[in-house]
Amino acid sequence: GNSVTQMEGPVTLSEEAFLTINCTYTATGYPSLFWYVQYPGEGLQLLLKATKADDKGSNKGFEATYRKETTSFHLEKGSVQVSDSAVYFCALSVPGNQFYFGTGTSLTVIP
Amino acid sequence: NAGVTQTPKFQVLKTGQSMTLQCAQDMNHNSMYWYRQDPGMGLRLIYYSASEGTTDKGEVPNGYNVSRLNKREFSLRLESAAPSQTSVYFCASVPQAQGRVGYTFGSGTRLTVV
Numbered sequence: 001g002n003s004v005t006q007m008e009g010p011v012t013l014s015e016e017a018f019l020t021i022n023c024t025y026t027a028t029g030y031p032s033l034f035w036y037v038q039y040p041g042e043g044l045q046l047l048l049k050a051t052k053a054d055d056k057g058s059n060k061g062f063e064a065t066y067r068k069e070t071t072s073f074h075l076e077k078g079s080v081q082v083s084d085s086a087v088y089f090c091a092l093s094v095p096g097n098q099f100y101f102g103t104g105t106s107l108t109v110i111p
Numbered sequence: 112n113a114g115v116t117q118t119p120k121f122q123v124l125k126t127g128q129s130m131t132l133q134c135a136q137d138m139n140h141n142s143m144y145w146y147r148q149d150p151g152m153g154l155r156l157i158y159y160s161a162s163e164g165t166t167d168k169g170e171v172p173n174g175y176n177v178s179r180l181n182k183r184e185f186s187l188r189l190e191s192a193a194p195s196q197t198s199v200y201f202c203a204s205v206p207q208a209q210g211r212v213g214y215t216f217g218s219g220t221r222l223t224v225v
Contacts, residue, residue, distance in 0.1 A: 036216075
């Protein structure tokens with residue numbers, strides 16, 4: 001079946017620290033992979049995506065590379081800011097099917 | 112602004128009451144979805160509509176019904192609310208269920224059943 005596993009939170013970092021949030025997946029077929037961000041009291045917003053192996057998605061300083069050999073799509077940012085505090089969701093979709101979401105990782109960045 | 116609009120934003124129900132959560136999108140998307148979000152469980156799919164005129168069950172459909180009223184609107188109904196349905200409900204849409212374009216989410220309905 002299809003599933004996403006992402007690292008447990010919460011994660012607390014100091015401003016300007018390096019961020020990695022791990023995500024691995026299991027999928028039938030050739031999935032597309034996504035990272036969504038949810039700010040407090042809001043809905044989920046698409047952060048970045050990659051649709052085939054070795055693609056790198058990037059946005060707002062965040063990036064993630066689709067690694068088929070390790071079935072991973074880890075989220076990274078070189079220098080986090082307080083405004084990055086949010087919950088991050090890894091997700092996959094298989095053509096013609098719905099999305100599968102991870103359980104979310106809460107990030108708090110302290111000044 | 113274009114997007115997905117959910118109403119109401121907040122609701123408190125008594126056990127056994129019924130209500131309908133409304134969702135509308137103005138992006139001409141074909142596919143629409145209802146999810147619930149609970150702490151530690153991520154998002155779970157309740158129902159979806161791949162195209163106008165069709166609806167299908169997701170992972171947790173019990174206690175819910177849906178109606179795809181037209182291409183724009185997809186409503187979620189709780190016939191007899193239970194405390195276990197206390198959650199945040201999100202509606203989402205996508206041009207079509209092709210898998211390569213991300214969902215657009217509404218801002219959510221926070222429902223409490225007492």
